[in-house]
Amino acid sequence: MLIPLVLVGAALFSLGLIGFVTRRNLIIIFLCTELMFQGIVLNLAAFGRYPLSGPPSLDGQAFAIFLLAIAAAEAALGLALVVLLYRYRGTLDANAYKVLKDS
Amino acid sequence: MLLLTLLVVVGGIGLYMALPRGRTAPARGVLALLAVAAAAMLVAILINLPSGIVTPARPTMVALSVLALLAAVRVVTHSRPVYSALYFVLLVLANAGLLLLMQAEFLATGLVIIYAGAILVTYIFVIMLAQQTSGKAPYDTEAREPLLGCLAGFVLLAVLAGGIYGTAVPGELKRAGPGGPLAAEAIDVRPDLAPNAALLSDVNRLSEPGPGHGTTERLGTHLLTSYFLAMELAGVLLLAAMVGAIAIARRQLSGMEGAA
Amino acid sequence: MLLAAETASSLMSLGLTLPLWPLLSAALVGIMLASGRFRGMAHVAVIAGALVAAVLGAVWFVQLAPAGDGHGATGGVSMDIAPWFSLGDGQMVGFNYYLDGLTGVMLLVVTSVALMVVIYSVGYMKDHHGHRERGYERFFAFLGLFIFSMLMLVLAGNFVLLYLGWELVGLCSYLLIGFYYRKPEAAAAAKKAFLVNRIGDFGFALGIFALYQYILPHVQPGENALDYAVVFRHAAQLTADQVNLVCLLLFCGAMGKSAQIPLYVWLPDAMEGPSPVSALIHAATMVTAGVYMVARCGPLFANAPDALEVVTWVGAIGAIYAATMAMAQYDMKRILAYSTMSQLAYMFVALGCGAPDSAVFHLYTHAFFKALLFLGAGSVMHAMGNVIDLREFSGLRSVLPTTQRLMLIGCLALAGFPLLSGFWSKDEILHAALEHNFPVFVILLLTSFMTAYYTFRMYFLCFHGPLRLPAAAGAHPHDAPPVMVLPMTLLAAGAVLAGYLGVAIHWGSPLDSFLFVFQGHGWFHHYVHNGSMVVTPVEHGSGSAVLYYVSAAVGIVGIWMAWRRYGTAPQDEPDRKSFGPLWLLWHxxxxxxxxxxxxxxxxxxxxxxxxxxxxxxxxxxxxxxxxxxxxxxxxxxxVAQNGMLQSYALTTALGIAVLALLWRFVGTP
The missing domain is CATH 1.20.5 (Single alpha-helices involved in coiled-coils or other helix-helix interfaces)
Known part of the structure; x- marks a missing residue:
């Protein structure tokens, strides 16, 4: 049971990564990070349930719970920033924000 | 192995084609083909798995997995943010189902409540807030660097999948793939690593679900005993995030340069 | 003996400050320049400084006199003033003086001639209307600095301090040759002098290095290897090769500073500087530093016969070589410059022939009459509106009678006319050459004939014949003002009388005593022997005065021939016809x-x-x-740094993918 679940988790993570890299909408980029979190949650729970060695444990679930907390915090802050940026520039295009570049 | 590689390659090409590009909407046919092919191959893999523990949950798990993957693909490829968010809700639901199969009831419920109920609602709020203009914004309909992105993602996926597939899993898969990181004979169960004998015996009963039994209670105990400090810290973190989010969102634009 | 105990002690401590007074005066002029007031008073400060120095120099000269008739070398005295720096190996270099007869003579020459020249400059550096020349204060400041440097050079008690003074006078020479720096020739001449001297000084520095290297193993604890006294004490312990090498390298420095072949080329050009500078630096003092140095290093050179041979021949060839060039020049100051070179070469011959006392004697008499000649030439130049070409004027005896009389004295002294100072000293050198090296003696005798000839050729071209004036002189050229005449007169007195210090009165037969009265090697020589100098004893045997008659005859014949050829018709150039291409080559x-x-x-x-x-x-x-x-x-x-986070993320993702591939297919090490 472990392998298919972990495979699905890896696929979700990779899709999230692809989305993060290719999408240009700031909100969708954040959404893609959540997608990656989903993959990881699945992964953690699967490894907890079907560990490679030893009996099943609840640590995987516990980690997933903390991950949820992190994700929630990240979403709150990230979206606040997105709102701020949108008010600042009037666009959600990630390409519009290149202040990191040396002028 | 071949199937797996093929799956990854087809998936990669399909996703590459499905990513929003210009004004042309992704061809439904391609998308359908992609979905069918991916699902078929995944099913084939799952069935093709060496005979492990055959449980009645397996068909459900396959269906949920396919659903989750399709939803994830749509999240990534849909050119309307609202739909992306809604597909994400679908993904979360499918994930929760998978978690239920793993007897993680609390986690599944929490996932649905927190993600689908709280986070995604916030997302949709923000999307609504920001999406004032009618029609699709150009930055939604055009992916950047789709080829390189897909390449990176799917190479990673291929390596991961190869590694996972070649991994020996006790009690499940006896065939160690070439180069797999954990060969069966290398597995060394170290009893001293087992955290708690009582807990272990509790957890061992996980595989024997019965009415009224779940992992929720034990998980709660576990969190509030072993992870007590971490729980509190997580609470502090959430509080800090909340304060930060309010502080950021409330900020006036007057002080910022180049305000639009 | 050296100092008469207590009476001298207070004078001595004052005397130690000797070099500082000119430096102080130069600094004072600098302050005057900076403050912008009292600029016209610059000469007062420097004259005062030079005067104090001259008085102290005379005091030292007297103090350093040997008691009694001490003919034997009593050795010099080293006086430590202050430490300077450490060389490691327990070696120190200090500010110390080395005092002996040679120092005394040099102090007297430097301070007295310097005082004369500074006084003369007050008149020279003004035009006929009393307006000061541009750079008047600068000129006096440089002169003060030069006097200080020269005194340091003379007083130095170790080779490093000597080198310091050596380079400082070189610097002053450079500054003063280039005094008219707006004139391209002057600037080029200054540069040339500096660069040519660099070549010599390079050898000189190498010589000091070599000396240090060689002498160090012989030095006792507590002795500083570069002090004169220590070097002279251990000089005999060096091997012949070592001492020859050291002496030749040191002589390189002397060749540069004293304008000997082949490093003489800067001296004629140095005449672009003001005439007082030519008189002081390029005739009387600085150029004699090489002679002084070789004489000072007598204990070294005495052990280096090969080096002495080189010194002798460089001197002999330089003497006649310079004389030939002097015969065919028209620039008065250049003629004098070549004659300076020639006379310095005489001194080197004397040094090479083991008669450093005669060399120093000639140095001392030469300083007076050559300074006088240069000041006279400067006086002519001043009157002629800075024209110095002998083809441009003639017959000046009617317009510049004072200058003419003084110049005559100077020319006679240079030509070796009997009873004048140049005669006595030059004859001694001839004597030394005769005893050591006959071919060199012949060359010197010929040179002294040529010297008399070209000196008076110059004199007649300038002062005889019909009166002709250059346009720049104006209608009524003025003779030298009193402020210029006074120092020239004093120097003329020196040119006549200075030689008698070195002459012994000995009534005897005309073959033993010149004109029944005079013999060589008088008090001056006793004075100079009181020190480190190594002198071959001279016999005053029968017939030793014969050479006096010969050299007197040579000088007089030279003057007479010049009179025959130039005295009556100076405008013609008979030599040109007589010597033909040779003359052109000289010219x-x-x-x-x-x-x-x-x-x-x-x-x-x-x-x-x-x-x-x-x-x-x-x-x-x-x-x-x-x-x-x-x-x-x-x-x-x-290009990659486009500021878009997503690009960075993509790059990261690609990097992870590549790493994952590597991990998968290459494996971890």
């Missing part, structure tokens, strides 16, 4: 400047251009390439 100064230019200057310049090109293309290019590579790389990589 062109053997084309040495041109040869040097072709052989050294142009190839060096080409080499310099080559280096410049290599530096530009190669070194700069390499450096720029080193700098440019990261810049170019940066320009390439800057």
């Amino acid at each position: 062109a100064r053997y084309y040495v400047d041109e040869i040097f230019d072709a052989v050294f200057v142009q190839p060096l310049r080409a080499l310099g251009r080559l280096f410049f090109a290599v530096d530009r293309a190669g070194v700069d290019g390499a450096v720029n390439a080193i700098g440019g590579t990261p810049r170019a790389l940066g320009a390439v990589l800057r």
